[in-house]
Amino acid sequence: MVTTGETSARPTRSAARRLFSLLAVIVVSALAGGTLTAVVVGVMLKDGALFCGGLGGLLVSVLLVVVPARMRRSRAPVPVPRVALARIEHRRATNGEFADVPVRFDLTVAPDDAPAYRVYVHEQINLVDLADYPEGRIVVVTYPEAQPSGVELDRRPTEGWARRAAGARIDTAPEHTRVKPDDAGWSGCVAVLLGVLTGAALALLPLRSELDSRFGDAAPAPSGPSAASTVIPGASSGTTTTVTTVTGSASSASTLRPGEMRRLADTLVTGMGTELGTRITIEEKVMSAVGSKGTSTGGALPMSLRALPYELFPGLVDSARTGLGIEDPETWRIDITPEPGSPAPVVRVTVSGHGRSAYLLADAVGRITARHPG
Structure with a gap:
Protein backbone atom coordinates (compact mmCIF):
# COMPACT_ATOMS: atom_id res chain seq x y z
CA MET A 1 0.00 0.00 0.00
CA VAL A 2 1.23 3.48 -0.85
CA THR A 3 0.72 6.05 1.89
CA THR A 4 -0.38 9.62 1.32
CA GLY A 5 3.05 10.93 2.23
CA GLU A 6 4.70 8.68 -0.34
CA THR A 7 2.21 9.76 -3.02
CA SER A 8 2.80 13.47 -2.39
CA ALA A 9 6.56 12.97 -2.34
CA ARG A 10 6.68 11.43 -5.82
CA PRO A 11 5.81 14.64 -7.76
CA THR A 12 8.34 16.53 -5.64
CA ARG A 13 11.10 14.06 -6.48
CA SER A 14 10.08 14.09 -10.15
CA ALA A 15 10.16 17.90 -10.32
CA ALA A 16 13.54 18.00 -8.57
CA ARG A 17 14.92 15.39 -10.96
CA ARG A 18 13.65 17.33 -13.96
CA LEU A 19 15.15 20.59 -12.65
CA PHE A 20 18.49 18.85 -12.11
CA SER A 21 18.34 17.46 -15.66
CA LEU A 22 17.69 20.94 -17.12
CA LEU A 23 20.61 22.39 -15.13
CA ALA A 24 22.85 19.60 -16.40
CA VAL A 25 21.74 20.33 -19.98
CA ILE A 26 22.53 24.04 -19.52
CA VAL A 27 26.00 23.30 -18.11
CA VAL A 28 26.93 20.84 -20.86
CA SER A 29 25.52 23.17 -23.54
CA ALA A 30 27.51 26.07 -22.09
CA LEU A 31 30.66 23.96 -22.25
CA ALA A 32 29.92 23.03 -25.86
CA GLY A 33 29.13 26.63 -26.84
CA GLY A 34 32.22 28.02 -25.13
CA THR A 35 34.61 25.43 -26.54
CA LEU A 36 33.16 25.72 -30.05
CA THR A 37 33.62 29.49 -29.83
CA ALA A 38 37.21 28.95 -28.71
CA VAL A 39 37.82 26.72 -31.74
CA VAL A 40 36.46 29.35 -34.14
CA VAL A 41 38.29 32.24 -32.48
CA GLY A 42 41.49 30.19 -32.36
CA VAL A 43 41.29 29.79 -36.14
CA MET A 44 40.56 33.50 -36.62
CA LEU A 45 43.44 34.60 -34.38
CA LYS A 46 45.74 31.78 -35.54
CA ASP A 47 46.19 30.80 -31.90
CA GLY A 48 47.15 27.13 -31.76
CA ALA A 49 46.80 26.79 -27.99
CA LEU A 50 43.31 28.29 -28.00
CA PHE A 51 42.26 26.09 -30.91
CA CYS A 52 43.56 22.88 -29.30
CA GLY A 53 42.04 23.75 -25.91
CA GLY A 54 38.69 24.48 -27.49
CA LEU A 55 38.80 21.28 -29.55
CA GLY A 56 39.59 19.21 -26.45
CA GLY A 57 36.77 20.83 -24.51
CA LEU A 58 34.39 20.22 -27.40
CA LEU A 59 35.26 16.51 -27.42
CA VAL A 60 34.66 16.34 -23.66
CA SER A 61 31.24 17.96 -24.03
CA VAL A 62 30.31 15.46 -26.76
CA LEU A 63 31.33 12.59 -24.50
CA LEU A 64 29.26 14.05 -21.65
CA VAL A 65 26.22 13.89 -23.91
CA VAL A 66 26.78 10.58 -25.72
CA VAL A 67 28.00 8.33 -22.89
CA PRO A 68 25.20 9.02 -20.35
CA ALA A 69 22.56 8.76 -23.10
CA ARG A 70 23.82 5.31 -24.14
CA MET A 71 24.00 4.16 -20.54
CA ARG A 72 20.40 5.24 -19.92
CA ARG A 73 19.20 3.47 -23.07
CA SER A 74 21.04 0.27 -22.13
CA ARG A 75 19.53 0.19 -18.64
CA ALA A 76 16.03 1.31 -19.58
CA PRO A 77 13.50 -1.47 -20.20
CA VAL A 78 11.95 -1.75 -23.62
CA PRO A 79 8.77 0.33 -23.48
CA VAL A 80 5.56 -1.61 -24.09
CA PRO A 81 2.80 0.54 -25.60
CA ARG A 82 -0.57 0.62 -23.89
CA VAL A 83 -3.63 -0.28 -25.96
CA ALA A 84 -7.03 1.30 -25.37
CA LEU A 85 -10.29 2.17 -27.05
CA ALA A 86 -11.14 5.74 -28.03
CA ARG A 87 -14.14 7.62 -29.37
CA ILE A 88 -13.74 10.16 -32.19
CA GLU A 89 -15.44 13.31 -30.94
CA HIS A 90 -14.41 15.62 -33.75
CA ARG A 91 -12.04 15.62 -36.68
CA ARG A 92 -10.69 18.37 -38.89
CA ALA A 93 -8.74 17.79 -42.08
CA THR A 94 -6.61 20.44 -43.76
CA ASN A 95 -5.79 20.73 -47.41
CA GLY A 96 -2.71 18.92 -48.56
CA GLU A 97 -0.74 18.67 -51.78
CA PHE A 98 -0.48 14.87 -51.60
CA ALA A 99 -2.84 11.92 -51.16
CA ASP A 100 -2.21 11.89 -47.39
CA VAL A 101 -3.68 14.93 -45.60
CA PRO A 102 -3.07 16.02 -41.99
CA VAL A 103 -6.09 15.41 -39.76
CA ARG A 104 -6.56 16.55 -36.18
CA PHE A 105 -8.70 14.18 -34.13
CA ASP A 106 -10.34 15.08 -30.84
CA LEU A 107 -10.55 11.77 -28.97
CA THR A 108 -11.94 10.45 -25.73
CA VAL A 109 -9.50 7.72 -24.67
CA ALA A 110 -10.84 5.08 -22.27
CA PRO A 111 -8.06 2.93 -20.75
CA ASP A 112 -9.15 -0.27 -19.04
CA ASP A 113 -7.51 0.63 -15.71
CA ALA A 114 -7.79 4.44 -15.64
CA PRO A 115 -10.41 7.18 -16.07
CA ALA A 116 -11.22 8.35 -19.58
CA TYR A 117 -9.63 11.57 -20.81
CA ARG A 118 -9.65 13.86 -23.83
CA VAL A 119 -6.68 14.40 -26.13
CA TYR A 120 -5.88 15.90 -29.52
CA VAL A 121 -4.16 13.58 -32.02
CA HIS A 122 -2.58 14.57 -35.34
CA GLU A 123 -2.43 11.89 -38.02
CA GLN A 124 -1.73 11.64 -41.75
CA ILE A 125 -4.75 9.97 -43.33
CA ASN A 126 -5.16 8.99 -46.98
CA LEU A 127 -8.10 10.70 -48.66
CA VAL A 128 -9.52 7.31 -49.60
CA ASP A 129 -9.47 6.15 -45.96
CA LEU A 130 -10.77 9.36 -44.43
CA ALA A 131 -14.37 8.14 -44.63
CA ASP A 132 -13.45 5.23 -42.33
CA TYR A 133 -12.99 7.64 -39.40
CA PRO A 134 -16.37 9.36 -38.90
CA GLU A 135 -17.23 11.25 -35.73
CA GLY A 136 -18.58 8.93 -33.05
CA ARG A 137 -16.70 5.84 -34.24
CA ILE A 138 -14.82 3.73 -31.67
CA VAL A 139 -11.20 3.09 -32.67
CA VAL A 140 -8.19 1.35 -31.17
CA VAL A 141 -5.28 3.54 -30.05
CA THR A 142 -1.86 3.04 -28.51
CA TYR A 143 0.23 5.32 -26.29
CA PRO A 144 3.35 5.07 -24.09
CA GLU A 145 2.58 4.14 -20.51
CA ALA A 146 4.33 7.23 -19.13
CA GLN A 147 2.94 9.61 -21.76
CA PRO A 148 -0.87 9.59 -22.06
CA SER A 149 -0.71 12.48 -24.54
CA GLY A 150 1.29 10.45 -27.07
CA VAL A 151 -1.76 8.73 -28.54
CA GLU A 152 -1.63 7.19 -32.01
CA LEU A 153 -4.33 5.45 -34.02
CA ASP A 154 -3.81 1.69 -34.34
CA ARG A 155 -4.76 1.15 -37.96
CA ARG A 156 -4.22 -2.62 -37.85
CA PRO A 157 -5.50 -3.73 -34.43
CA THR A 158 -5.53 -7.36 -33.40
CA GLU A 159 -8.69 -9.36 -33.97
CA GLY A 160 -9.61 -9.23 -30.29
CA TRP A 161 -9.29 -5.45 -30.05
CA ALA A 162 -11.15 -5.02 -33.34
CA ARG A 163 -14.10 -7.02 -31.92
CA ARG A 164 -14.04 -4.95 -28.74
CA ALA A 165 -14.09 -1.72 -30.75
CA ALA A 166 -17.02 -2.94 -32.86
CA GLY A 167 -19.22 -3.59 -29.82
CA ALA A 168 -17.96 -0.92 -27.40
CA ARG A 169 -19.71 2.23 -26.24
CA ILE A 170 -17.75 5.12 -24.77
CA ASP A 171 -19.20 8.26 -23.23
CA THR A 172 -17.65 11.62 -24.04
CA ALA A 173 -15.14 12.70 -21.38
CA PRO A 174 -15.49 16.25 -20.04
CA GLU A 175 -13.20 18.99 -21.31
CA HIS A 176 -11.34 19.38 -18.00
CA THR A 177 -9.84 15.88 -18.48
CA ARG A 178 -7.96 16.94 -21.62
CA VAL A 179 -4.24 16.19 -21.44
CA LYS A 180 -1.69 18.45 -23.08
CA PRO A 181 1.45 17.39 -24.96
CA ASP A 182 4.54 17.01 -22.85
CA ASP A 183 6.61 20.21 -23.03
CA ALA A 184 9.86 18.52 -22.04
CA GLY A 185 11.12 18.82 -25.60
CA TRP A 186 10.56 22.58 -25.70
CA SER A 187 12.12 23.14 -22.29
CA GLY A 188 15.11 21.04 -23.35
CA CYS A 189 15.57 23.12 -26.51
CA VAL A 190 15.39 26.34 -24.52
CA ALA A 191 17.94 24.99 -22.03
CA VAL A 192 20.32 24.01 -24.84
CA LEU A 193 20.00 27.41 -26.52
CA LEU A 194 20.51 29.25 -23.23
CA GLY A 195 23.56 27.16 -22.41
CA VAL A 196 25.18 27.58 -25.84
CA LEU A 197 24.69 31.37 -25.81
CA THR A 198 25.99 31.65 -22.25
CA GLY A 199 29.07 29.57 -23.05
CA ALA A 200 29.80 31.56 -26.20
CA ALA A 201 29.48 34.86 -24.32
CA LEU A 202 31.77 33.71 -21.51
CA ALA A 203 34.36 32.54 -24.05
CA LEU A 204 34.25 35.81 -26.02
CA LEU A 205 34.53 38.18 -23.07
CA PRO A 206 38.27 37.66 -22.36
CA LEU A 207 39.04 37.66 -26.10
CA ARG A 208 37.06 40.78 -26.98
CA SER A 209 39.97 43.22 -26.91
CA GLU A 210 42.17 41.00 -29.06
CA LEU A 211 39.38 40.51 -31.59
CA ASP A 212 38.70 44.24 -31.70
CA SER A 213 42.35 45.05 -32.27
CA ARG A 214 42.65 42.43 -35.02
CA PHE A 215 39.32 42.74 -36.82
CA GLY A 216 37.61 45.87 -35.46
CA ASP A 217 37.10 49.00 -37.51
CA ALA A 218 39.15 51.03 -35.11
CA ALA A 219 42.09 50.25 -32.88
CA PRO A 220 41.44 50.81 -29.14
CA ALA A 221 42.37 54.31 -28.10
CA PRO A 222 42.08 55.04 -24.36
CA SER A 223 42.37 58.80 -24.75
CA GLY A 224 40.79 59.27 -28.21
CA PRO A 225 42.54 60.61 -31.35
Whole structure:
Protein backbone atom coordinates (compact mmCIF):
# COMPACT_ATOMS: atom_id res chain seq x y z
CA MET A 1 0.00 0.00 0.00
CA VAL A 2 1.23 3.48 -0.85
CA THR A 3 0.72 6.05 1.89
CA THR A 4 -0.38 9.62 1.32
CA GLY A 5 3.05 10.93 2.23
CA GLU A 6 4.70 8.68 -0.34
CA THR A 7 2.21 9.76 -3.02
CA SER A 8 2.80 13.47 -2.39
CA ALA A 9 6.56 12.97 -2.34
CA ARG A 10 6.68 11.43 -5.82
CA PRO A 11 5.81 14.64 -7.76
CA THR A 12 8.34 16.53 -5.64
CA ARG A 13 11.10 14.06 -6.48
CA SER A 14 10.08 14.09 -10.15
CA ALA A 15 10.16 17.90 -10.32
CA ALA A 16 13.54 18.00 -8.57
CA ARG A 17 14.92 15.39 -10.96
CA ARG A 18 13.65 17.33 -13.96
CA LEU A 19 15.15 20.59 -12.65
CA PHE A 20 18.49 18.85 -12.11
CA SER A 21 18.34 17.46 -15.66
CA LEU A 22 17.69 20.94 -17.12
CA LEU A 23 20.61 22.39 -15.13
CA ALA A 24 22.85 19.60 -16.40
CA VAL A 25 21.74 20.33 -19.98
CA ILE A 26 22.53 24.04 -19.52
CA VAL A 27 26.00 23.30 -18.11
CA VAL A 28 26.93 20.84 -20.86
CA SER A 29 25.52 23.17 -23.54
CA ALA A 30 27.51 26.07 -22.09
CA LEU A 31 30.66 23.96 -22.25
CA ALA A 32 29.92 23.03 -25.86
CA GLY A 33 29.13 26.63 -26.84
CA GLY A 34 32.22 28.02 -25.13
CA THR A 35 34.61 25.43 -26.54
CA LEU A 36 33.16 25.72 -30.05
CA THR A 37 33.62 29.49 -29.83
CA ALA A 38 37.21 28.95 -28.71
CA VAL A 39 37.82 26.72 -31.74
CA VAL A 40 36.46 29.35 -34.14
CA VAL A 41 38.29 32.24 -32.48
CA GLY A 42 41.49 30.19 -32.36
CA VAL A 43 41.29 29.79 -36.14
CA MET A 44 40.56 33.50 -36.62
CA LEU A 45 43.44 34.60 -34.38
CA LYS A 46 45.74 31.78 -35.54
CA ASP A 47 46.19 30.80 -31.90
CA GLY A 48 47.15 27.13 -31.76
CA ALA A 49 46.80 26.79 -27.99
CA LEU A 50 43.31 28.29 -28.00
CA PHE A 51 42.26 26.09 -30.91
CA CYS A 52 43.56 22.88 -29.30
CA GLY A 53 42.04 23.75 -25.91
CA GLY A 54 38.69 24.48 -27.49
CA LEU A 55 38.80 21.28 -29.55
CA GLY A 56 39.59 19.21 -26.45
CA GLY A 57 36.77 20.83 -24.51
CA LEU A 58 34.39 20.22 -27.40
CA LEU A 59 35.26 16.51 -27.42
CA VAL A 60 34.66 16.34 -23.66
CA SER A 61 31.24 17.96 -24.03
CA VAL A 62 30.31 15.46 -26.76
CA LEU A 63 31.33 12.59 -24.50
CA LEU A 64 29.26 14.05 -21.65
CA VAL A 65 26.22 13.89 -23.91
CA VAL A 66 26.78 10.58 -25.72
CA VAL A 67 28.00 8.33 -22.89
CA PRO A 68 25.20 9.02 -20.35
CA ALA A 69 22.56 8.76 -23.10
CA ARG A 70 23.82 5.31 -24.14
CA MET A 71 24.00 4.16 -20.54
CA ARG A 72 20.40 5.24 -19.92
CA ARG A 73 19.20 3.47 -23.07
CA SER A 74 21.04 0.27 -22.13
CA ARG A 75 19.53 0.19 -18.64
CA ALA A 76 16.03 1.31 -19.58
CA PRO A 77 13.50 -1.47 -20.20
CA VAL A 78 11.95 -1.75 -23.62
CA PRO A 79 8.77 0.33 -23.48
CA VAL A 80 5.56 -1.61 -24.09
CA PRO A 81 2.80 0.54 -25.60
CA ARG A 82 -0.57 0.62 -23.89
CA VAL A 83 -3.63 -0.28 -25.96
CA ALA A 84 -7.03 1.30 -25.37
CA LEU A 85 -10.29 2.17 -27.05
CA ALA A 86 -11.14 5.74 -28.03
CA ARG A 87 -14.14 7.62 -29.37
CA ILE A 88 -13.74 10.16 -32.19
CA GLU A 89 -15.44 13.31 -30.94
CA HIS A 90 -14.41 15.62 -33.75
CA ARG A 91 -12.04 15.62 -36.68
CA ARG A 92 -10.69 18.37 -38.89
CA ALA A 93 -8.74 17.79 -42.08
CA THR A 94 -6.61 20.44 -43.76
CA ASN A 95 -5.79 20.73 -47.41
CA GLY A 96 -2.71 18.92 -48.56
CA GLU A 97 -0.74 18.67 -51.78
CA PHE A 98 -0.48 14.87 -51.60
CA ALA A 99 -2.84 11.92 -51.16
CA ASP A 100 -2.21 11.89 -47.39
CA VAL A 101 -3.68 14.93 -45.60
CA PRO A 102 -3.07 16.02 -41.99
CA VAL A 103 -6.09 15.41 -39.76
CA ARG A 104 -6.56 16.55 -36.18
CA PHE A 105 -8.70 14.18 -34.13
CA ASP A 106 -10.34 15.08 -30.84
CA LEU A 107 -10.55 11.77 -28.97
CA THR A 108 -11.94 10.45 -25.73
CA VAL A 109 -9.50 7.72 -24.67
CA ALA A 110 -10.84 5.08 -22.27
CA PRO A 111 -8.06 2.93 -20.75
CA ASP A 112 -9.15 -0.27 -19.04
CA ASP A 113 -7.51 0.63 -15.71
CA ALA A 114 -7.79 4.44 -15.64
CA PRO A 115 -10.41 7.18 -16.07
CA ALA A 116 -11.22 8.35 -19.58
CA TYR A 117 -9.63 11.57 -20.81
CA ARG A 118 -9.65 13.86 -23.83
CA VAL A 119 -6.68 14.40 -26.13
CA TYR A 120 -5.88 15.90 -29.52
CA VAL A 121 -4.16 13.58 -32.02
CA HIS A 122 -2.58 14.57 -35.34
CA GLU A 123 -2.43 11.89 -38.02
CA GLN A 124 -1.73 11.64 -41.75
CA ILE A 125 -4.75 9.97 -43.33
CA ASN A 126 -5.16 8.99 -46.98
CA LEU A 127 -8.10 10.70 -48.66
CA VAL A 128 -9.52 7.31 -49.60
CA ASP A 129 -9.47 6.15 -45.96
CA LEU A 130 -10.77 9.36 -44.43
CA ALA A 131 -14.37 8.14 -44.63
CA ASP A 132 -13.45 5.23 -42.33
CA TYR A 133 -12.99 7.64 -39.40
CA PRO A 134 -16.37 9.36 -38.90
CA GLU A 135 -17.23 11.25 -35.73
CA GLY A 136 -18.58 8.93 -33.05
CA ARG A 137 -16.70 5.84 -34.24
CA ILE A 138 -14.82 3.73 -31.67
CA VAL A 139 -11.20 3.09 -32.67
CA VAL A 140 -8.19 1.35 -31.17
CA VAL A 141 -5.28 3.54 -30.05
CA THR A 142 -1.86 3.04 -28.51
CA TYR A 143 0.23 5.32 -26.29
CA PRO A 144 3.35 5.07 -24.09
CA GLU A 145 2.58 4.14 -20.51
CA ALA A 146 4.33 7.23 -19.13
CA GLN A 147 2.94 9.61 -21.76
CA PRO A 148 -0.87 9.59 -22.06
CA SER A 149 -0.71 12.48 -24.54
CA GLY A 150 1.29 10.45 -27.07
CA VAL A 151 -1.76 8.73 -28.54
CA GLU A 152 -1.63 7.19 -32.01
CA LEU A 153 -4.33 5.45 -34.02
CA ASP A 154 -3.81 1.69 -34.34
CA ARG A 155 -4.76 1.15 -37.96
CA ARG A 156 -4.22 -2.62 -37.85
CA PRO A 157 -5.50 -3.73 -34.43
CA THR A 158 -5.53 -7.36 -33.40
CA GLU A 159 -8.69 -9.36 -33.97
CA GLY A 160 -9.61 -9.23 -30.29
CA TRP A 161 -9.29 -5.45 -30.05
CA ALA A 162 -11.15 -5.02 -33.34
CA ARG A 163 -14.10 -7.02 -31.92
CA ARG A 164 -14.04 -4.95 -28.74
CA ALA A 165 -14.09 -1.72 -30.75
CA ALA A 166 -17.02 -2.94 -32.86
CA GLY A 167 -19.22 -3.59 -29.82
CA ALA A 168 -17.96 -0.92 -27.40
CA ARG A 169 -19.71 2.23 -26.24
CA ILE A 170 -17.75 5.12 -24.77
CA ASP A 171 -19.20 8.26 -23.23
CA THR A 172 -17.65 11.62 -24.04
CA ALA A 173 -15.14 12.70 -21.38
CA PRO A 174 -15.49 16.25 -20.04
CA GLU A 175 -13.20 18.99 -21.31
CA HIS A 176 -11.34 19.38 -18.00
CA THR A 177 -9.84 15.88 -18.48
CA ARG A 178 -7.96 16.94 -21.62
CA VAL A 179 -4.24 16.19 -21.44
CA LYS A 180 -1.69 18.45 -23.08
CA PRO A 181 1.45 17.39 -24.96
CA ASP A 182 4.54 17.01 -22.85
CA ASP A 183 6.61 20.21 -23.03
CA ALA A 184 9.86 18.52 -22.04
CA GLY A 185 11.12 18.82 -25.60
CA TRP A 186 10.56 22.58 -25.70
CA SER A 187 12.12 23.14 -22.29
CA GLY A 188 15.11 21.04 -23.35
CA CYS A 189 15.57 23.12 -26.51
CA VAL A 190 15.39 26.34 -24.52
CA ALA A 191 17.94 24.99 -22.03
CA VAL A 192 20.32 24.01 -24.84
CA LEU A 193 20.00 27.41 -26.52
CA LEU A 194 20.51 29.25 -23.23
CA GLY A 195 23.56 27.16 -22.41
CA VAL A 196 25.18 27.58 -25.84
CA LEU A 197 24.69 31.37 -25.81
CA THR A 198 25.99 31.65 -22.25
CA GLY A 199 29.07 29.57 -23.05
CA ALA A 200 29.80 31.56 -26.20
CA ALA A 201 29.48 34.86 -24.32
CA LEU A 202 31.77 33.71 -21.51
CA ALA A 203 34.36 32.54 -24.05
CA LEU A 204 34.25 35.81 -26.02
CA LEU A 205 34.53 38.18 -23.07
CA PRO A 206 38.27 37.66 -22.36
CA LEU A 207 39.04 37.66 -26.10
CA ARG A 208 37.06 40.78 -26.98
CA SER A 209 39.97 43.22 -26.91
CA GLU A 210 42.17 41.00 -29.06
CA LEU A 211 39.38 40.51 -31.59
CA ASP A 212 38.70 44.24 -31.70
CA SER A 213 42.35 45.05 -32.27
CA ARG A 214 42.65 42.43 -35.02
CA PHE A 215 39.32 42.74 -36.82
CA GLY A 216 37.61 45.87 -35.46
CA ASP A 217 37.10 49.00 -37.51
CA ALA A 218 39.15 51.03 -35.11
CA ALA A 219 42.09 50.25 -32.88
CA PRO A 220 41.44 50.81 -29.14
CA ALA A 221 42.37 54.31 -28.10
CA PRO A 222 42.08 55.04 -24.36
CA SER A 223 42.37 58.80 -24.75
CA GLY A 224 40.79 59.27 -28.21
CA PRO A 225 42.54 60.61 -31.35
CA SER A 226 45.88 62.35 -30.88
CA ALA A 227 46.59 65.83 -32.17
CA ALA A 228 50.00 67.10 -33.36
CA SER A 229 50.65 70.74 -34.29
CA THR A 230 53.32 72.23 -36.54
CA VAL A 231 53.87 75.84 -37.67
CA ILE A 232 53.28 76.52 -41.37
CA PRO A 233 56.24 78.30 -43.00
CA GLY A 234 55.26 81.83 -44.04
CA ALA A 235 52.06 81.91 -42.02
CA SER A 236 52.94 83.54 -38.72
CA SER A 237 49.38 83.59 -37.45
CA GLY A 238 48.34 79.99 -38.25
CA THR A 239 49.18 76.45 -37.26
CA THR A 240 48.44 73.10 -38.84
CA THR A 241 46.93 70.39 -36.59
CA THR A 242 46.81 66.79 -37.82
CA VAL A 243 44.43 64.27 -36.26
CA THR A 244 44.57 60.54 -36.95
CA THR A 245 42.76 57.56 -35.48
CA VAL A 246 45.89 55.39 -35.35
CA THR A 247 47.11 54.74 -31.80
CA GLY A 248 49.90 52.21 -32.05
CA SER A 249 48.05 49.91 -34.48
CA ALA A 250 48.19 49.49 -38.23
CA SER A 251 44.40 49.59 -38.51
CA SER A 252 42.42 52.79 -38.08
CA ALA A 253 38.90 54.07 -38.45
CA SER A 254 37.83 55.63 -41.71
CA THR A 255 36.80 59.26 -41.52
CA LEU A 256 33.70 58.28 -43.52
CA ARG A 257 32.24 56.43 -40.57
CA PRO A 258 29.15 58.17 -39.14
CA GLY A 259 30.19 60.80 -36.63
CA GLU A 260 33.93 60.28 -37.17
CA MET A 261 34.59 63.62 -38.93
CA ARG A 262 32.71 65.54 -36.25
CA ARG A 263 34.68 63.77 -33.52
CA LEU A 264 38.00 64.52 -35.21
CA ALA A 265 36.98 68.14 -35.76
CA ASP A 266 36.38 68.52 -32.01
CA THR A 267 39.84 67.11 -31.37
CA LEU A 268 41.29 69.55 -33.91
CA VAL A 269 39.68 72.47 -32.12
CA THR A 270 41.02 71.27 -28.78
CA GLY A 271 44.52 70.80 -30.20
CA MET A 272 44.61 74.22 -31.90
CA GLY A 273 43.01 76.13 -29.06
CA THR A 274 40.62 77.79 -31.52
CA GLU A 275 37.69 76.71 -33.68
CA LEU A 276 38.62 79.12 -36.50
CA GLY A 277 40.57 77.93 -39.52
CA THR A 278 41.48 78.92 -43.06
CA ARG A 279 41.85 75.43 -44.53
CA ILE A 280 40.66 71.92 -43.68
CA THR A 281 41.77 68.74 -45.42
CA ILE A 282 40.10 65.37 -44.88
CA GLU A 283 41.39 62.05 -46.24
CA GLU A 284 40.65 58.39 -45.54
CA LYS A 285 42.66 58.17 -42.29
CA VAL A 286 43.65 61.73 -41.49
CA MET A 287 42.16 65.17 -40.98
CA SER A 288 44.14 68.44 -40.80
CA ALA A 289 43.41 72.13 -40.48
CA VAL A 290 45.18 75.49 -40.62
CA GLY A 291 44.13 77.30 -37.47
CA SER A 292 43.61 81.02 -37.16
CA LYS A 293 43.47 83.42 -34.23
CA GLY A 294 40.86 85.54 -35.94
CA THR A 295 42.98 87.46 -38.47
CA SER A 296 42.87 86.96 -42.21
CA THR A 297 45.55 84.95 -43.94
CA GLY A 298 46.23 85.82 -47.54
CA GLY A 299 42.90 87.67 -47.82
CA ALA A 300 40.81 84.71 -46.59
CA LEU A 301 38.48 85.17 -43.61
CA PRO A 302 38.61 82.33 -41.09
CA MET A 303 35.67 79.90 -40.92
CA SER A 304 34.29 77.97 -37.99
CA LEU A 305 35.39 74.33 -37.89
CA ARG A 306 32.39 73.33 -35.75
CA ALA A 307 29.85 74.90 -38.16
CA LEU A 308 30.75 72.71 -41.15
CA PRO A 309 28.21 70.04 -42.28
CA TYR A 310 30.45 67.03 -41.69
CA GLU A 311 27.46 64.65 -41.80
CA LEU A 312 26.96 65.52 -45.51
CA PHE A 313 30.56 65.00 -46.61
CA PRO A 314 30.42 61.15 -46.91
CA GLY A 315 27.58 61.59 -49.41
CA LEU A 316 29.66 64.04 -51.44
CA VAL A 317 32.53 61.55 -51.48
CA ASP A 318 30.17 58.84 -52.73
CA SER A 319 28.88 61.17 -55.47
CA ALA A 320 32.44 61.96 -56.54
CA ARG A 321 33.38 58.27 -56.61
CA THR A 322 30.46 57.27 -58.80
CA GLY A 323 29.62 60.35 -60.86
CA LEU A 324 32.87 61.82 -62.16
CA GLY A 325 33.94 59.13 -64.63
CA ILE A 326 36.79 57.66 -62.56
CA GLU A 327 36.34 53.89 -62.50
CA ASP A 328 37.27 52.32 -59.15
CA PRO A 329 38.84 55.44 -57.55
CA GLU A 330 41.87 54.63 -55.42
CA THR A 331 41.95 57.76 -53.24
CA TRP A 332 39.73 60.68 -52.30
CA ARG A 333 40.32 63.99 -50.59
CA ILE A 334 38.16 66.85 -49.27
CA ASP A 335 39.57 70.40 -49.25
CA ILE A 336 37.52 73.09 -47.50
CA THR A 337 38.53 76.74 -47.86
CA PRO A 338 36.57 80.00 -47.36
CA GLU A 339 35.43 82.02 -50.34
CA PRO A 340 37.58 85.11 -50.97
CA GLY A 341 36.40 87.89 -48.68
CA SER A 342 33.82 85.63 -46.96
CA PRO A 343 33.87 82.95 -44.24
CA ALA A 344 31.43 80.82 -46.30
CA PRO A 345 33.22 77.53 -47.06
CA VAL A 346 33.83 76.04 -50.49
CA VAL A 347 34.02 72.24 -50.43
CA ARG A 348 36.13 70.50 -53.08
CA VAL A 349 36.05 66.68 -53.29
CA THR A 350 38.79 65.15 -55.45
CA VAL A 351 39.00 61.49 -56.47
CA SER A 352 41.97 59.84 -58.21
CA GLY A 353 42.68 56.51 -59.79
CA HIS A 354 44.56 54.90 -62.68
CA GLY A 355 46.53 58.11 -63.34
CA ARG A 356 43.40 60.28 -63.62
CA SER A 357 41.66 62.67 -61.24
CA ALA A 358 38.38 64.61 -61.11
CA TYR A 359 36.63 66.84 -58.62
CA LEU A 360 33.33 68.43 -57.69
CA LEU A 361 32.50 71.62 -55.77
CA ALA A 362 29.82 72.07 -53.09
CA ASP A 363 28.60 74.91 -50.90
CA ALA A 364 28.17 75.31 -47.14
CA VAL A 365 25.04 73.12 -47.05
CA GLY A 366 26.49 70.24 -49.09
CA ARG A 367 24.76 71.17 -52.34
CA ILE A 368 26.87 70.31 -55.41
CA THR A 369 27.52 73.45 -57.46
CA ALA A 370 29.93 72.17 -60.14
CA ARG A 371 31.34 68.89 -61.49
CA HIS A 372 34.67 68.50 -63.29
CA PRO A 373 34.83 64.93 -64.62
CA GLY A 374 38.11 63.24 -65.31
